[in-house]
């Protein structure tokens with residue numbers, strides 16, 4: 001055990017405050033190795049460990065990747081990580097809030113047991129807008145969140161956007177007993193992979209975002225009712241001939257291929273001034 005580990009354990013024991021920063025650490029090196037082995041890291045890649053804690057994943061990742069960037073905002077953990085990283089030339093420790101950290105402008109992957117409280121901001125950072133650099137992730141996240149990101153029908157325009165360019169997969173439930181201390185919620189291993197051949201080109205992501213936000217404003221409305229707001233009757237007739245869906249079905253029941261077809265038809269046949277625009281948020 002690293003000498004600083006003991007020191008930190010004492011510090012945490014003295015703390016009476018609730019565990020708001022999601023400090024549920026992995027303690028089983030065999031489990032950590034299994035997660036890393038499934039993550040598809042290439043030796044040439046940079047891997048990010050978001051919420052690195054005391055480095056349960058960080059230093060195992062350093063054996064597989066070209067380099068590891070570990071982000072941790074708890075100064076006591078960062079101190080432990082910096083001390084341990086003296087023995088690992090390919091590990092960089094960044095003491096920062098994950099939400100404010102820079103992502104590499106080279107191909108990178110994320111393998112991490114993230115703080116659950118900021119799961120959505122982390123996914124937004126990685127996936128929205130999609131970049132050429134983010135290759136995929138293997139994450140421990142709350143089971144409920146993993147179910148929400150992977151379920152059908154897709155009612156949330158943000159999740160639809162993510163799923164147009166990435167395959168999101170709930171791999172399996174992860175036992176609470178593998179964390180110290182165990183979290184109060186169920187956890188899951190969650191994988192993100194870039195789609196090799198997405199239905200919409202990434203360069204259209206902004207227009208797609210406006211389209212998805214508009215189309216899913218009322219996810220239970222029939223497909224034809226929603227699309228009447230974008231397409232003319234002859235355009236709709238042509239679209240439904242090729243789409244192969246029940247026009248009365250709720251719009252949220254469309255799959256990614258069908259969303260891609262509708263969006264591409266809009267780009268090809270509808271004047272740009274009629275495309276739904278992304279609403280500006282205050």
Ligand SMILES: C[S@@+](CC[C@H](N)C(=O)[O-])C[C@H]1O[C@@H](n2cnc3c(N)ncnc32)[C@H](O)[C@@H]1O
Pocket residue numbers: 021022023024025026027050051052053054055056057071072073074077096097098099112113114115116118
């Ligand atoms: C679930 S623990 C995982 C720790 C370590 N990766 C492990 O598996 O043992 C999440 C870690 O993220 C850190 N953390 C929480 N919020 C953070 C934030 N906004 N930015 C950076 N780190 C954060 C916590 O201090 C904690 O060490």
